Amino acid sequence: MLCVFNNTLPLLRPGFGRHILGCAVIVSGLTATTAKADTLDAAAERYRPLMTEGIEHSLDGAQAMRLALLSGGVDEAQKAWIASRVGWERAEVFTSGFTELDREIDAWPNAATGFHAIEAKLFGANRLDVQPETDALIFHLTDLRVKIRDTRLSAQGLLEGAAKLAYEVGESKADGGESRFSGTSLEDMRNNVDGLDSVFRVVFAEALEARDPRLTEEVRANLNELRDLLQVPTLSRLDSGKLRAKSEELIISFQAAAPLLGLRPPSLQDLIQQ
Numbered sequence: 001m002l003c004v005f006n007n008t009l010p011l012l013r014p015g016f017g018r019h020i021l022g023c024a025v026i027v028s029g030l031t032a033t034t035a036k037a038d039t040l041d042a043a044a045e046r047y048r049p050l051m052t053e054g055i056e057h058s059l060d061g062a063q064a065m066r067l068a069l070l071s072g073g074v075d076e077a078q079k080a081w082i083a084s085r086v087g088w089e090r091a092e093v094f095t096s097g098f099t100e101l102d103r104e105i106d107a108w109p110n111a112a113t114g115f116h117a118i119e120a121k122l123f124g125a126n127r128l129d130v131q132p133e134t135d136a137l138i139f140h141l142t143d144l145r146v147k148i149r150d151t152r153l154s155a156q157g158l159l160e161g162a163a164k165l166a167y168e169v170g171e172s173k174a175d176g177g178e179s180r181f182s183g184t185s186l187e188d189m190r191n192n193v194d195g196l197d198s199v200f201r202v203v204f205a206e207a208l209e210a211r212d213p214r215l216t217e218e219v220r221a222n223l224n225e226l227r228d229l230l231q232v233p234t235l236s237r238l239d240s241g242k243l244r245a246k247s248e249e250l251i252i253s254f255q256a257a258a259p260l261l262g263l264r265p266p267s268l269q270d271l272i273q274q
Contacts, residue, residue: 040155040261043203047158049150052196053095057087059141067116068134074126081122082184089191091197092168093161094207098147104140108178114140118181123181133236155203156263162199163254163266169226169248174240186238190230196250197223204261212259215253222250 012254051250061084088095088106095102104113114137121127169192172178177185200219209216229243251266258265 002106022200024063032052040203040263041153043207044153044158047199048148048153050202051091051153052145054087054091054195055141055145055148058084058136059087059092059145061085061087062134062138062141066131066138069128069131069134071127074122074128077128078122078182081115081118082083082187083184085179085182085184086191088115089188090193090195090198092165093158093195094148094153095144096161097151097157098144099148101140101144105137105144113137119179119181123183155261158199158203158259159254159261159263160266162196162274163251164271165196165253166247166250167271169193170244174238174243174247177235184231185235186230188225193223193226193230197227207261208257212257215257215260219250219253219257222246222253226250 025190061080061082063078065077065084066078092106095106107114108116111120113133118133118137121130121133169189171209173185173189175191178188179185200223204222205216208219226243226246229239229246232238251271255265257263
């Protein structure tokens with residue numbers, strides 16, 4: 001007789017009674033873990049208004065950009081593009097869960113569509129012939145807005161999204177900037193950190209505080225230090241080595257927090273492959 005739960009086998013020992021006891025312990029542990037995850041999934045719903053707000057902000061900016069393009073205002077179109085990016089970057093904690101839409105909206109660095117295809121023409125050459133790309137961006141952001149209304153939020157998904165975004169900030173984005181033509185790469189990363197702070201504060205902080213106050217403060221400290229590192233006037237002044245190290249520390253903190261919260265730790269390999 002073997003007890004199999006979540007692909008875990010108990011250590012086999014002589015004696016049927018003790019084996020049953022071992023099964024009971026495993027069931028009890030799994031029940032407690034499931035209860036923690038269920039409670040956090042309820043907490044995850046508190047993040048939905050922030051998620052919706054970010055996409056609405058991004059969509060409003062894209063629509064304002066379309067109006068500016070029609071009126072021939074390069075400066076106004078650029079300002080609207082930048083405003084649209086703010087909402088998007090804060091929402092990137094969860095957008096990677098919509099793989100195809102994420103690719104259509106924010107493909108980078110080899111962008112043929114989305115924000116960066118528009119950016120290359122609008123900022124790189126002050127061109128206004130980006131109406132088709134802008135219409136497509138609005139279409140995809142609208143599609144995403146509809147989808148997130150009915151998408152079930154889970155603490156596991158948000159934790160994995162947070163770890164992925166922390167990895168991006170410290171690795172790919174710090175290496176040269178995501179929005180080079182517009183010059184908003186630093187602001188992109190600052191908004192990413194704001195998004196990370198929001199999801200931790202709203203979904204995870206209270207539960208983690210009850211289980212490990214020291215680790216909770218460690219996460220907060222890592223977020224604050226990331227924010228401080230990004231308070232430089234230009235991308236060339238950014239200490240990318242320190243930013244990378246701090247983002248890795250944040251990921252490790254998320255990994256340490258996961259089992260305390262009844263969640264699976266995000267693996268670095270998964271983050272690299274996404």
